[in-house]
Amino acid sequence: MTDDVTAQPTAQPEPDERWTALLAQVKTLPNLPGVYRYIAADGAVLYVGKALDLKKRVGSYFQKNDQSPRIKLMLTHVARIDTTVVRSEAEALVLENNLIKALSPRYNILFRDDKSYPYVVLTGHKSPRLAYYRGALDKRNRYFGPFPNGYAVKESIQLLQKVFKLRTCEDTVYANRSRPCLLYQIKRCSGPCVNLISPEDYQRDVQHAERFLSGKGSELLEELETRMQAASDSWDFELAAALRDQIQSLAKVQERQFVSSNTNELDADIVACVIRQGTLCVNLAMVRGGRHVGDKNIFPSHGEDYDDAEALAAFLAQHYLERSVPPLLLCNPAPDGAALIADLLSEQAGRKVVINSNPNGERRVWLEMATKNAELAILQRQAQAASQAGRLTALVEALDLPEETQRIECFDISHTMGEATVASCVVFDRGDMQPKEYRRYNIEGITGGDDYAAMKQVLTRRYEKVANGEGKMPDLILIDGGKGQLTQAEEVMAEVGLTQPTLLGVAKGETRKAGLEQLIVATTHAVIRLPTDHAGLHLIQQIRDESHRFAITGHRARRAKARVASSLEDIEGVGPKRRQKLLARFGGLQGVKAASVDDLMLVDGINAELAERIYAALR
Structure with missing residues (x-):
């Protein structure tokens, strides 16, 4: 079986051994639901898809002559087709998204989150702790969320501390207190660690916080007002004053929400997908307990040939399957296969999940707001891309680089007196930083503090692979350092046989102030100083600073691990x-x-x- 990359996937493809074998394999597929995977000659998974009828769905790829350029290109690289038969389309959808998350196929649209979403947690201790949490959920604790970002969680915790005065300290601190901490002094904690509040009263505050986080704020306010009036009638004015202060704080918390619902206890996610000028963005906004807690914009990978309804369906499946989901999803536009997705999410959540694409009243306003936010995010992203393109053009002109220069890789070394040396490689490509392509290298076998040897080791490890055809060839390599580090880079390039990348040293200059960087050209070691307001210099500073940040973060983590171990x-x-x-x-x-x-x-x-x-x- 050969891999003829010139074969065209049209209705009548050029007959070759690879294509004939693929068509023969399609004929043997069953008319059953399942998942198919297109595999390249090197074993890489190119695409994962689901089908109600495997034979018809896979066969359609080889019969149509109006495929998009992306699909045509993909089919030229397919060496074989793997399939898995399941019992239903719902099972196929679940398996498809599990495989997409695990394999990250090149031609699937991918909605990636670097981290799990954050929650507010009330722990299951005798005196529960209010805390910020990310990660797997523990049934012993009570979780509220998820929230779109860490800021929303931390702000909620600060507000709840003012109202309910629950402890936030770690267990080791809590168990070893002999007197109350500063939080007690500033009235952010009731001091359960040293029994300054009875267990019964503390549990009541925990229950109040739980009700508020569950969206029962109005009901809680009414109860507190009733208790305040009762305390006043019984001449317990101290308790009445404390309840009055709590009511006022609680009311202020509710007032701070910039979007609120007339329906108490409403939990919903608002999801809007927008495509503008070839850029696709999904805006995800979250409402918890009738209160808008924030939103985030998500730009997927490989979304060029998807329409908004297809992309939204992919997002709902990838985002919510095997993750907590609210009872209401407001979507614009209506996602493909909405009924199937809603049934799957309902089964997963153990309650009914509704997908509504035509809401009324305030919910329509929320959906319009999410759509507008997605449009603005696209404009901002395009403006940033234009700015970065201008910086790159200015750099190319200033240094007389090849016009096609696009990919820049930058290296930095970080250590503490030779301990736990770590090298970083960050990548600028396609008009922006590419965090998924960053790499860290633990440096071993050198004299501690020898930055030259460290630079030589990381460059050798990086570009030996590139010379052997693994990875992408950069157009420009930035070396954070002076002539010594640049010389090491020149030696490595000569040893591995690479002549294409341009090498450039970035030295901080005598005063080490931003804007006074010296750019050292390879071979001649001529020094160039660009004006402090030069757009090309700003791009170099951005890439160099990101490389430094990435290196020092890795170094600190490695140093801490070594010292702990x-x-x-x-x-x-x-x-x-x-x-x-x-x-x-x-x-x-x-x-x-x-x-x-x-x-x-x-x-x-x-x-x-x-x-x-x-x-x-x-x-």
Whole structure:
């Protein structure tokens, strides 16, 4: 079987062995529901789809002559077709989206979230804790959300602290308090850790917070007003005043919501999909307990040939299957297969889930707002792309780079006195930073603090693969550093046999101030200084700063892990003074790890027995 990339997927394709084999395979497919996968010659999954009738659906790809350019290109790379038969179209939809999430096929539209959505959690402790939470849900706790972003959760927690004064401290802190903390002093906590509130009263505040988070704010206000009046009638004016303050705070919380519902306890998500000038955006807004808690804009990958209804259906399936879903989804436009998706989500949630694309009243206003927000997000994204394109053009002109320059990769090294050295590679391509293509490299086997060796190692590891045909070739490589680091880059390019990328060193200059960067050209090592307001310099600064951020984040994580795993603090007989002497003598923890027993004995206060103990503990 050969892979003839020139074959055209039309109604009468050019007969070749690969195409003939694919048509023969299509004829053997069953007329049953299932999932199909187009596989390339190297085993990569190109596309995953579902079908009520596998034979008809897959066969349609090889019979139509009006396929989009994307589908035509995909079919030229298909080497075989894998299928999985299931019992129903609903099962096919679930399996399709599980495979899309797991395999990230090149030709599927992909709605990716880097992280799980955040929640407000009330823990299942005797004195429950109010906290911010991301991750898998634990049945022992009560979760409220999800929220569209962390800011919405943190703001909600701050507001709830003012009203209900629930603890937010970690269990280790809570269990070891002998006096109330600062939060008690500023009236953000009722002090359950030192019994300044009875367990019964604290549980009542927890129940009030839970009711408010569940959308029963108006009902809660009425109850508090009744209790305040009763306390006043019984001349318990101190309790009445405390309840009055709580009512006022609760009312202010409700007033702060910029969108509210006339229907209490409403939980809904508003989802609008918009396509403008080839850009597709989904705006997801969340209403919890009748209160709008925020929204986010999502730009999918590989959405060029999808219409808005197809894209919205893909989003609903990828986003909500195997994730909590509210009882109402307001959608614009009506998604393809809305009834099937609603049935699946209802079965998953254990209650009815409604998908409504033609709401009335305030819900229509919400949907129009989400649509408008998606349109504005597209305009902002296009404006940003235009700005980045202008910066790239200015850089190309200033440095006399090839006109086709698009992909820029930047490298930086981060460590602390030689400890836990990490190198970063960030990528600018297609007019923007590409976080999914960033890479970190743990640097091993060099002298601690040798930035030149570290740079040589990371560049070798990166571009040996590119030279062997793995990965994309950059047009420009930025090296964060001076002539020494640039020289290492030149040597690596010569060793791996790459001559195409342009190399450019980015040195901070004598005063290390932004805007005074020196650009060092490869080979000649000529120094170029662009004006501080130069658009090309701004692009270099953006990429270099992102590389630095990515490197130092990875370094800190690696350093913390190393110190937790093998810390000097855990070794008996090594106190603060001895730790300080060891780190100063060997330049950090990595140096101490590399030292022999005899080397360790040279440190003041370290005898043979302790040196052997340190040596063994760090290995």
